[in-house]
Structures are given as C-alpha cells and as structure tokens.
Amino acid sequence: MLQMNQIDQIKDLQRQGYGPKEIAARLGIDRKTTSKYMRTEDYSGGIPSRKAVPSKLDPWKAEIAQWLEEDRRMRFKQRHTAKRIHDRLLAEHPGEYGCSYSILQRYMKGLKEERRLTSGFLELVWAPDEAQADFGEADVIEAGVKRMVKFLVLSFPSSNAAYVQAFGGETAECVCQGLKDIFERVGGVPSRIVFDNASGVGRRVRDRVTLSELFLRFKCHYGFSVSFCNPDSGHEKGNVENKVGYIRRNFFVPIPVVASLPEWNRELLDISEGDFPRPHYKKGSTIRELFDADRKAFGPLPAKAFAVERLEQVRTDGYGKFCIDDRHWYSSAPELALRSVMVGIGAHALTVYDDSGAPLAVHERAYGDGRSDSIDYRTSLDQLLRKPGAWRNCALRAAISDSARETLDGLDRNDLHRVLDSLARNAEAFGFDVAIDSLEEALRLGKIDGFSTQALAARMAFDGLAGVPDSGPDLGAYDRAFMTAKDGSQ
Secondary structure, eight states: OOOHHHHHHHHHHHHTTOOHHHHHHHHTOOHHHHHHHHHOOOOOOOOOOOOOOOOTTGGGHHHHHHHHHHHTTSOGGGSOOHHHHHHHHHHHSTTTOOOOHHHHHHHHHHHHHHHHHHTTSOOSSOOTTEEEEEEEEEEEEETTEEEEEEEEEEEETTTTEEEEEEESSOOHHHHHHHHHHHHHHHTSBOSEEEESSOTTTEEEETTEEEEOHHHHHHHHHHTOEEEEOOTTOGGGGHHHHHHHHHHHHHHSSSOOEESOHHHHHHHHHHHHHTTTTSBOTTTSSBHHHHHHHHHHHSBOOOSSOOOOOEEEEEEOOTTSEEEETTTEEEEOOGGGTTSEEEEEEOSSEEEEEOTTSOEEEEEEOOOSSSOEEEOOHHHHHHHHHHOGGGGGGOHHHHHSOHHHHHHHHTSOHHHHHHHHHHHHHHHHHHOHHHHHHHHHHHHHHTOOSHHHHHHHHHHHHHTOTTSOOOOOSOOHHHHHHHSOOTTSOO
C-alpha cells in the first residue's frame, strides 16, 4: 500500500497529462498500482468496517485467555506456546476440539500484534500489574549532618499503594537498587513501569530515549517493560506525582534523623506499608486489600538477584587515588599508585577490587557538585605496618583525636608497629570504626597492649562499654555437683 505522499504525486502527474506507464517509470512504482490509484476518485477516508466472521476457535478462546493470564506469573520459558496450547486442547477436549494448528497459530499471532500495538499508549485505567516511578527530594539528618536526598517512589495506580527508597542522587544505580529492594519486598515484578523522563535510567534527546547499559541489563534480568511520558506531560503519571508530594509531607516531616540511608531504607519499606490500611480514595476498599490483587498479577522474581553495580576501569594517581564523576576522589591502596584498577560503583557504596576480584577497599559513595575525598584507612594500615616511618605523613594520623595522635607520636618504632598491628587485627575482626574507638579508649586508660585493645574492641562491638554482658547459662548445677561432699555437706 502506497503512502499518501506517493498517491499525491501520482494524481499530480495525472493532472499534467501523463499516462500510467510514464508515471510508473518516473516514480518507480508498479504500473498496475499506478493505474489503480489513477482510477480512484474518493480519498475522503472514513472508518473502515470489518464484518465479524465466526471462527471455529471461538468456543475455546475464553479458556486460552485464562491460560495466558496464568502465564503472567510464570517464568518466560514455562509459558504456553501456540503448539503447547494446541496439544493441550487436543488432550483435554478429545473429539470436541477440531481446529487445525494453523488456525490457532494465526490467532496467537494476532493477540501478540494487538498487545504490541497497544503497549505504547498510556491507559487512563491502570492495570493491577503496572507501576509508575518518579524522584522527589527532601532533607534528612544523616549521621548528625543535614543533607538533601533524592527519594524514589514506585506507585501502583490500580491500588494507590506506593513504596519509597532514599538515595544520594538520581543515578541508574540508585534506580536499580531501589526497584530491586521493592521487588524483593513485594515478592514480584510489575509488567510495566512508567517514568516521567529518562533521569537516572538513560538519556533523552528530543523524543528518543537511550537507556543506560546498567538499567538495560536490570530491565532484561527482571523482565519488565518501560514507558516514558511525553515531554511536558507529567499528568500521564499523575498517581506517582501525587504520591511524591504525599510522601514528602508525611514521611519527611519532621526532618528524619537517620544513622545511614541503607539502614533507613529497610525501615522505609515498613513505613510505606504502614500507609496501606487506609481506605482507597474512591474504590471502597483499603489500599492493602487492593494491593493484594496487584501482587497476584505481578510477574515472578528471577531465580538469582541482580548485582546492582557498574564496573569501571580507572587510573590511579601517585597516591593511589582515583576520580569518579569528575569531582569525587577515592583511595585504593598506596601500592596501586599509577595503575589501572577495577571499581564497582553502586548506589550507596564504591568498591575497589584487586586483580583476583577480591574487595580491596570500600567507600561510601559521594554525591553532590563539590569535590570530595574519601579514604579507606584499612588499605593504608598494611602499608604502615611495612613502613612505620610513614606515620607522621599518613592520612590515618589525621583521622584520630589530638590526644591519641600525641601519644602515638611519642612511641618508638617498635611500639608504634605493635599498636598499628593491633589496630589492623581489630579492624579486620570488628570494623575500622570500632578499632579506632577501642584504641582511643585504651590510650585513655593507659592500656595499649594487644590483649587490652582486643578486649575493648570486643566489648564495644557486642555489648558497648556501658553495657552489661549477657549472664550466660546458669552454672550452679556444676558447683553443686562438684563441690558437694559424699555425706551431702558443702
């Protein structure tokens, strides 16, 4: 079928007196096709009508639809094919089902085409397995510091349920991590997620959206489709936009005080579900009841969880440091100076890997427009143990208190090596922060031997210095058994 501009060229040449043979030669069109459009006079259009023709497959279409609906909860490889449906109908309805495989095959092809043609439009009535996603921003106090965070909201318009997760930015890593944690919480995956724009998941140039490689892999792994609103058409996902405002007013007022975003995000999943008992604004049921129906329509979780990490090869400077996002600097290890290292960039953390793929250093990921410098002091401890003389100029020295620094500065080389060795052992066993705190407490008490610092670190890690250790099991029975004389006296 010719396009309208080609038909217009035929009619224009016809008005100029050219015949079908000449027009066909000029336009490179078949002569019979040219003659057909030269004879046609009515181009007013109109709604095409198609007379419904009964099909031998009609009695079985409802059953086929039920099987296809059940497939939505199955892994892709376990879903019905046209051949499997045909064989199943033959087996379950012997003597009744008399359709040929080609009839069923054409019908199934038509269903796929129908879904393809409708998938690009935003319905006013949202299906239970569809979701909308958007970012908002608000302030929190994290580890005593007030900062602005971006919070990802995933809403389900059919039930008006929504979940929220907070991050330092709007990167692809943040989107994938937030969606992954929500998917695992609800136990399934929506079939489609609608985004306002490409923020975080890719890049939009006019009407074309190019998804980032990480998000593409995440999308394929979990098996959902993505749609984007038209430019300046936020009303196409009004549910999540309303949810962003609702969550900011109800979850972020007063300003939340949190220890860390990853820890708070686990709490936010509970807080999100705490909103479910309220009634839906127009459906007469609670959000929880409606969301239970949503969950039944979700696709299954994949057998293996997705590792939300973007791998990048970077070059270190003379101090073993490297730069990410053109402004944030991180340490690797002094011995890796002027080398290429593999870095895993996640939503909350950044990991430096050695040549064997083992984690070498872990940093909290930095966000924001200003320059930042992050040092994983554990990587410098090994270097200090080999070269204690570098103590005066190392970054670890600047990280401890003035009194601790003064005490360590006064130690000779052997005593300093012994203290640093104890610090490294405690950092490995209990974490770097606990190791530093136990060292400073040991210095305050004047007990900097390895046994004292290890005991202090263990108390801090498990009970806290002010905590009372667990009393443990009652050993009185042993006292009575071994300390009682044969005549029964004590």
